[in-house]
Amino acid sequence: MTIDVKMAWRNIWRNPRRSILTISAIAFSSLLLVFMLSFQFGSYETMINTSVKIHIGHLQVQADEYLDKKTIGLVVPNPAAVAAVLETIPQVEAYTFRGQTFSLVSSKQRTCGAVVTGIDPRREAQVSRLKKLVRQGRFLSEKDRAQALIGKLLARNLRLGLGDELTVLGQARDGSIAATVVTIKGIYSSSIDEFDRSAIQIPLKTFQTVYAMNDAVHEVVIIAKSLSDVAGIKRSIESKLLALENQKPLRTLDWQELMPGLRQGIEMDLISGMIFYFLLILVVAFSILNTFLMAIFERTKEFGVMMAIGTTPGRLTKVLLIESMTLTVIGIISGILLGSMMTLYFQSRGIDFSGASDLLSQFGISGRMYPKLTMLSAISGPMAVWAITFLAALYPALKVRRMRPVDAMRAV
């Protein structure tokens, strides 16, 4: 330990009460930031995962413009070729094919419009949570032809129960009328109202026959092994698809492009979070600036003496900065530790938000929210605290350089 560090350390403990209060202020803000950031990240992950798992997938391969227009004619003509590409990418966890179009669905008593989706029962179960969301009846099996799954709210609107018949009437890919009758095999509830109100699922084979799709599909839905693999998978699919000669270009879209609302919603939440945190840190910085200022003004005389016996102003600045940074670092480290402990506790237990479950279920979050401690959430907030306190400490530490020994020694 050099003499400078030793001096700084002793200076800190000349007034333990003051130092402890300062450290607590820093620790408090660090703790809060660790917890809040973990909480935000945790809820984003839940939101992304729910949307991804219910329906959208991490990535989709679609015909160009299909995302905006959803026209039945915009198809992926040869899904087997895409599948061959996907089989070569190790980060792909699972994939499935879907056909999708808007049609009229009617029960004996009611008629309404719905999105009819053709799914591959075996593959769909690996990709989406649909199978687990079936609350009544059972999920489609590979042998099923004229069976369908239906959302709970749509079933209610159509006054349909398990085993009832449903007529589907729409327009096929070639412009002819597409019509079929299916039996309800399962009713699901995802608690995202819009999804439960607007869709039925039938086997992909049936879909392709009824809508004259031949072998074509509309979406190839891909689940990555982890969220961080998405960008890499996207690149490799794109490069390999390019090699596949297709009459019409295919597009590879990741979840952010598939759900621009979710991405922007997350960005907005992050930005507003930043504003809150910045203001909070600013208040903390001003709260502790006084401690740092005081540390020099009550010692003006002492500095005068030190300068008179030959201490350079640079060295004084250094000692002062070591002093304030030691305070900050102790505060930050204890903040990170306490914050991480608190986060881990709630990470295992969850935080009860059942009072707001109406609100949260629309974002795919159930009544409990789980913060998620990551390196980023544990470090970034406290680093911001450190940066701003450093700026606050800089002012007094530089001020000391302008002291003149004679005047300083006369100070009371």
Next chain:
Amino acid sequence: MYLQLAWRNIWRNTRRTTVILVAVIIGIWSMILLGALMRGIAAGMIKNGISTLTGHLQIHHIGYRDDPAIETSMANPQMIENALTLVLPIESMWATRVRVNAVASNARHSSGVTLVGIDPLSEARVSFIGKAISKGRYLEQSDPNGILVGAALLDKFETKLGRKLVLMSQNTSGEIASRAFHIVGIFNAEMQATEKQFVFVTRPASQQMLNLGHGISEISVILPEKTDISAIISALKDALPQDQYEVHSWRELLPFQTAYLRILDGFIWIWYLVVFVAMGFGIVNTTLMAVFERMREFGLLKALGMNPWWILRAVLTESFLLLFSGMIIGNILAFLSIYLLSGIGIDLSAMAAGAEYAGMSRIIYPAIEFKDIMMANSIVMLLGLLVSAYPATKAARFMPVKALAHT
């Protein structure tokens, strides 16, 4: 006199007082401003929800909300309207509507929509549609084939003004009724979802198409400001036959927004406390400092016979003045920023999809709520005095002899 003394005491060290004052000012300013912005988001959501066909309250046939279909329409609206004239305050406005699910289609596309049959004049006073036409014209009283379509739906259908749009829905006898309309106007709404969901035709046109006679699906009411909605609702419930009609307030009709409002209060509270704690450390430290460097002075005062309570009071008065000045400046700054923002608002158009995902309107205007301002100020003042009590008791308990000996 002792106010003056305290005021001079806090300015004995200008720099220190300024620093802590700035902390208090930023604290108060951010509490009030961010509180107002959060309220503004909520107010925008609710205003948007109310004007998107909800109104302050709605009357339906029993069961319509669970099952918005043609069977649950109200066959005799005249009787309800008579009751409304009796019960509602004079300046209230209402609109009667037919509202059913339908399928819209043209040569290339088809999609599920909500068909709304409106009375153009009264609807314009109740919901957003009267002011939302961006191209073409609004519906006229007798406009048997005109339809208003949202801009987003128009894009999706690759069609334009003057083209045909066919609507299909189930009529009262359970058959599919279809009718072709001409697009006479295009409307813009706060949310793309609204533009995609609703199409508007005149009420007689929809009644004819659906075989409804005079029947309607809902009545939406806008009440004059500051009306006690729950009182009106219970009066309406008494005036209408309970076994046929239901009355709901916007709180029940907009569960999403209501839930947001409910967690907002808690959230604002937490934010206030967090900011306060951050500045509380500074207040304690600064006051402690101010007390300890005047140890001799307090010792002398005590030696001269001053009551410890007076010393306590003197220190607390200093804190009070400090907090009070900070509060005044902080409030003024906050109101100024709110005033500046209330003209232009915060434009989220660049993130419109995100705003829509979160259910927020595209432009946020801050909204001041009296109770938030009271709460922010009283938290700072009361808790501020509470934490200053610690240095103040320290000062009151200095022993004269020891304190005088202190250098």
